[in-house]
Amino acid sequence: MDVTGDELAGVVDLFGALTREELGQALVELAYKQGEDCDPSAFDPDVDDAIGTYHLVSVDADDTDEEWLFPGPVAFPELLEGATDLPHIMAIEQRSIDRERLGEAGKAQFQRDTDAAVAAGDTERIEQLLDVSYELEVWAPVDLAAARDRLDEALS
Template sequence: MELTPDELAGVVDVVGPVTREELVQACGELAFKRGEDVDSDAFEAAIDDALSTYHVIAVDSEAQRASKRSGETAERDHDADADAPLVVVGPAAFPEIVEGAADLPHILDVPARDPSTETVAAAAEQRFREDAAEAVRAGDDERIQALLDVSYDLEAWGPVELAEARGLLDEATHAN
């Protein structure tokens, strides 16, 4: 079973913030319900694609712990995967709810988690800056253009300011 980045975002939208392992499990449940092959490697690759296009965002455990220390809401204390990064719906997503996804919260035993908007936005901004620096170093015009497009989505989506990074990306496209 193949899932598009928007369909993966739809799974996360229905279930809530999940670990990568839980997202693979959710994809497996959907495939099983549809009578299709459960291919964890294909799900992993689809998640990588969705992360790279900012359809979903990974919030690492350090950002979650910092959120807890600063008094913001984070995952419940009984969460066994408290140190695992959480995958949340990203700024480039138009979540598409696939058939059978509505049943996932009842099938999976995923604790309720609520990372703050600021924590998620900060994780997305950090990832964006790293991706932008790598794209410029590599001289990857296609990736630079994709990141320029994503930068506007990110600013509209969360409390981030990317004008300076966008300027550097724009300069890199003119330098090549």
């Protein structure tokens, strides 16, 4: 089963947040409903891509070693067929997090990605990050002007 970043965000949005393991299990449930048998780890590349494109943002969970995945600043959450049944199938309570904390996690990821893109001279990624910077600032209370300036300089 192929999934997009928006579809992953849609599944996560049903619960507010999910761990990577929970998201994998939810996707296995949906694949099963479509007649496919797969392992949760089969979706790891899709989840990694969704984090890299800011469809999902990863935050360290409260008082645990887990990471929670939240719909990110570029996501337009879409529900896969059968996804509305997931809250009835999976025993996971609704989760939320302070918007500032979520924004700081997104900002930290953005700064790491900016460092890597500038160091690599990756023009395509730099342009992508410039677009994401505006979405991220609208999505959460963060200021990315300095990072944006750095990205602009790297394109010059």
